[in-house]
Amino acid sequence: MRALCWNGVNDLRVERVPDPTILGPQDAIIKVGLSSVCGSDLHLIGGHVPTMRAGDIIGHEFLGEVVEKGPEVTRLNRGDRVITVSIIGCGKCWHCRHEEFSLCDNSNPQPAFEEAAYGHCTAGIFGYSHAFGGYAGSHAEYIRVPFADTNCFRVPEGVTDEQAVFVSDAVPTGYMAADMGSIKPGDVVAVWGCGGVGQMAMKSSFLMGAERVIGIDRVPDRLRAAQMKAGAETLDYSRVDIYDALLAMTGGRGPDVCIDAVGMEADSGAPSTKGLAIEDLYDRGKQALRLESDRPAVLRQMIQCCRKGGTLSIVGVYGGLIDKFPMGAAMNKALTFRMGQQHGQRYVKRLFEHIEKGDLDPAYLLTHKWALDDAPQGYRMFKEKADDCMRVVFAP
């Protein structure tokens, strides 16, 4: 089959590779129909995640058809149209049984990396480096899914492929971000990052009763989409001081819930924003020298802006160490931190119901549908945020 392989920093190529086969009794093989890019792939492609190996197939947000299944798969049939949650649960360990699927004890076949770096290993993720299991990704004609009964979900008839594909990752990640904010009626929610996950967090915040939602970005078409599609007010951090603006919009209180949908490659704003240009140079310099793996500009800003006693909900991805973390502000303001990779399996059913009822229509995230052969160019466009690109989806 054809698959998109990572061969080194910013070196993606579509190559011929063997077809996947059933390796465990709970596996299924899915014929990929749609497979989306994701912002978190950019960290891998750019070499910020150290356990990528040349030849790895990337991609983790996908929809397809069950074409083969292992003898212990009971809830799926050949021909089923399914989405697969990007983060793999075994369904049996204590964490999976408590719906914390991304903390699964068993799905990562290469736990030594994470145990050394993080103290414990977490779940395997498709196409997401060997620290997260080294599973082959979905930018391919076929993909093998372990523990298929736990991780594959049939798509209801009333939901289109273009809507469903994002229920693999972007929608549940945004939904979980809002869920972790424990939003109460009257709450103001600020979301850093107006990409796919950020916009889903905005929509979800409204579904959970937020009074106002404020989206923060600097890419004009993303700010426009956050306004038009997600119903948010928006702030362009390259033009305004975010702290001043958020306090002005909230009577000096600050947002009740701050959501990080950016992660470790944040930048700190325009030179006009006071003091932040120096902070950005500092973080970029340290990251380039590998003295700091992640740039925490969004985290620092959220801590500064958040209402006293408010909640920070972090779904933007971090991989390693940060520094200059304003712990004094966080502690004295009694902030709550919630974070994690998505527990998508917990939310899929609820999300399909929202989509069927018309509460939520993630299909607009799909701005470009391209052939798999054009995937390297697709990633380039996505990275440069060119041509109003929100998400490129490949159709093998």
Add this chain to the structure above:
Amino acid sequence: MTSGRDGGRRPEGSAGTLERWAAILGGTALGFAGARRGSWALSALGGGLFLAGAAGVPLSSPLRQAALPALRREPTTTQANVTIAVPADKLFRHWRNVRHLAALFPHLDAVEILSDTESRWKAHGPGGVPVVWNSRLDKVRENELITWHTLEGADLPHRGTVLFRQAPGGRGTEVSLTLAYHPPGGAGGDAVSRLFGVAPEQQAREALRRLKRIMEVGELPTIDGQPSGRAERGGSRSRMQEVTG
């Protein structure tokens, strides 16, 4: 491979096999520890030791005194702990069936039951070198504890304990595996590393992880045999997988 048991008697001025292996293994361990902690000094020391060992440079008096005591703790005791979401009686029964243990310790080839309390174990080291020992059960407390020790003449003399305790809050069973190695030439843990190519801590931890995965999900999740852009260039087996066990 068993030459490490010569106890380190050798002519002055040339590094003995034991010392060379200790330097190589210790150097590797220090190198990795250094890399993990981002400590160049530790990595460099490890690299130096490794090279000294590989080249047979005698690490005579001062350096040997400084570097080797830490590597020569006798016996080397290692413990691994894991919580398994399965009741203790089920885990106990599984462990008592020695046929199941080969799946936990991949170096194990065969276990032969000699009597109610004695058994004969055959394993292999790198390059298929046979490692053989006889083992006797000391204590067996139903659903709680199994202890054993190896008998005279074992290639890998050790004592072992596996303990099953109910975990709080319905989390299943806490399992502890303790292995104390007493190789006749000293250098406890290194001898194990030398015999199996895996550090003893890692061996114990991996064994309990396999037990957990087999008992909780009924299979060992794997990526061996999946496609990649490497497969076309020869072999789809993951090198990382070999390293991690």
